[in-house]
Every structure is written in structure tokens, then in C-alpha cells.
Amino acid sequence: MPEDALKSHRLRELREFLMSRRARVTPAEAGLPAGGPRRRTPGLRREEVAVLAGVGISWYQWLEQGRDISVSPQVLDAVARVLRLSNAERRHLYVLAGLNPPAPEPAPDHGCEGMRRLIDAWMPYPAHIMDRYYNCVMYNDAAGWVLGMRPEITQNCIVDFFTDPLYRSRSHSWEQNAHTVVAQFRAMCSDNPDDEGFRAVLAELKAVSQEFTALWERRDIKDAGVIRKELDHPLVGLLCVESTALKVPARPDLTIVLHTPLEEANTTAKLEWLASPQGRRGAMYPVAG
Known part of the structure; x- marks a missing residue:
């Protein structure tokens, strides 16, 4: 597969991955009010993820839209924290964002x-x-x-x-x-x-x-x-x-x-x-x- 096609595929996967992870985190899990019956988003809104991660709302929207933007490990870690990603999911996020993944973390002692x-x-x-x-x-x-x-x-x-x-x-x-x-x-x-x-x-x-x-x-x-x-x-x-x-x-x-x-x-x-x-x-x- 040509390099441009691989990059497009990676960014599409990044978009779908972030949307799926955001949808599974409830406001209560993120420390936010539930929002009442008028809330339509099943999980967190994009702007809520951005605020909780300490990044710009427009930047996070571009990230989730799969745009070709600059990212840093520190920002990805902040997003991973808000989305409650596991170690494996965090490393997957790095790969989809075009960065070298961090070393795997040890599992619990059990x-x-x-x-x-x-x-x-x-x-x-x-x-x-x-x-x-x-x-x-x-x-x-x-x-x-x-x-x-x-x-x-x-x-x-x-x-x-x-x-x-x-x-x-x-x-x-x-x-x-x-x-x-x-x-x-x-x-x-x-x-x-x-x-x-x-x-x-x-x-x-x-x-x-x-x-x-x-x-x-x-x-x-x-x-x-x-x-x-x-x-x-x-x-x-x-x-x-x-x-x-x-x-x-x-x-x-x-x-x-x-x-x-x-x-x-x-x-x-x-x-x-x-x-x-x-x-x-x-x-x-x-x-x-």
C-alpha cells in the first residue's frame, strides 16, 4: 500500500478509535454532572474531553477528525487519561497518531x-x-x-x-x-x-x-x-x-x-x-x- 494510503488509513482509524473511546466514558466517570435527559451524547462531548485534557477545543476536534496535525506525547497522555485508556489502548493511540509508542507497563502483581x-x-x-x-x-x-x-x-x-x-x-x-x-x-x-x-x-x-x-x-x-x-x-x-x-x-x-x-x-x-x-x-x- 502506498505511503499516502497508509497514512489516510491510520488517520481514519484514529478518528474511529477516539470516537469509540469517548462514547464509552460517562460524564459521572469524568467527574462531570450527568446533564439530564436533554443530553444526547452517549459519552463525553468533544469539548469536554478538550477541557479535561487541558487542550484547545479546536485542536481536539481536528485530532478526532483525523486531520494531519502535530501531536506530542504529553498531549496524547492527557487525552488518554481523560478517555480512561488502558496501557494497550494508550500505546495504540500513539501508533495511530504517528508517534513511537511508550514501553508497555507491567500488569498488576497477580x-x-x-x-x-x-x-x-x-x-x-x-x-x-x-x-x-x-x-x-x-x-x-x-x-x-x-x-x-x-x-x-x-x-x-x-x-x-x-x-x-x-x-x-x-x-x-x-x-x-x-x-x-x-x-x-x-x-x-x-x-x-x-x-x-x-x-x-x-x-x-x-x-x-x-x-x-x-x-x-x-x-x-x-x-x-x-x-x-x-x-x-x-x-x-x-x-x-x-x-x-x-x-x-x-x-x-x-x-x-x-x-x-x-x-x-x-x-x-x-x-x-x-x-x-x-x-x-x-x-x-x-x-x-
Whole structure:
């Protein structure tokens, strides 16, 4: 479709979208008097939206008519507030108005309940969830048995990667994966240059690990992706898994990391055994490594 036709389509959609959202907001919801039986508009009037949003009446009329006018994020946010738009609707408004949409906002915390069910359903394979700063939010039992996740470590996945002796002793692929982990972390820091949370994690890593600091100074960058891990478990021996980091649209601040068994070393059967009553009993006793 030609560019002019796409623009015309976008502006038509903008007009229809704003009219539909305005019609569903009652005066009472906007803090206005109902207006009595003579009120014909099912929702808010255009001039009411303009006044409540703090914009000119003519400007808002032009916006809703789909005219090609200049808009700013601040004004669109004011309109979105008056029209009681959800986060998804607000981002859609930005797109229709020709602006880059804002980043998705996290859903309420109850979304974590569904993610807990997800990683528990991933059993007997390891899975965990971390926030944008690599802090571990939750993990399933298999992540404890296989990866050594436990309450007494820092609960920050990249800090523990460099400082947890238990994980280090089990990982055959530590040196190879360390380069990838640091390059991916640098990419995250690069995307958020003014975020003090990343700065705090970086400062901690430099303070506790010379190996991290040396890799950081290489300035390598990598996008998040699949990482192969080889682990020597004290009860079942070699395990070969593939970790995949998945973003959750409803919780863009969180990442789910799922570990999938590879065909080598009979990994699937070993993980299933570790989750069995016999394997669980074996994990109760101290084992080297």
C-alpha cells in the first residue's frame, strides 16, 4: 500500500478509535454532572474531553477528525487519561497518531501467579523468572536441584554466576558461557544508560569478580538468545540443557528462563529421575559439589 494510503488509513482509524473511546466514558466517570435527559451524547462531548485534557477545543476536534496535525506525547497522555485508556489502548493511540509508542507497563502483581504455574508446569526441567536487573523472582524445584538456586545466595542471576562456588563447580561450560552472559548484560546496560539499577549491579559485579571486570572491559555486545549449558550433577552426572530467555508481554519487567533438555547424556531421563521420589530422597543428603 502506498505511503499516502497508509497514512489516510491510520488517520481514519484514529478518528474511529477516539470516537469509540469517548462514547464509552460517562460524564459521572469524568467527574462531570450527568446533564439530564436533554443530553444526547452517549459519552463525553468533544469539548469536554478538550477541557479535561487541558487542550484547545479546536485542536481536539481536528485530532478526532483525523486531520494531519502535530501531536506530542504529553498531549496524547492527557487525552488518554481523560478517555480512561488502558496501557494497550494508550500505546495504540500513539501508533495511530504517528508517534513511537511508550514501553508497555507491567500488569498488576497477580500476573506472577500465572507465571508461577508456568514454571511449575515446566517440571522436571529447570525454570526461573528474573527481573530486568537479573534478580531472581522465583524458581521451580528443578532449578534448585540442577542449577543450585537456593535462598542463601544473592538471588541475582548474573552475580551468582560469577560468585556461587556450587554453580561454578558444576558447570562444564562456565568459561564459554561467561563471555556470552557479560556481552548480553552489556547490551541491557546499553539499552538503559541512565538506569541506576543497572549501575548498581555493575558496581557490585566489578567489586566481587575480577573475571567479570576483565570480560566487561572487552566491550562485547550480544542480544539475548539460547545458551547451551553442560552441568555435572553430583547424583546423575552430566546434564546438557539449553536455556531460552522469554519476555512476557503482560510483565515486560520480567524474563522467564526455561531450560530444555538436549539429546546428549540421556539428560531427559536424568531430570525425570531427579524429580522422582527416589531422586528427591537422594537430594536430601549432602553430596559433594
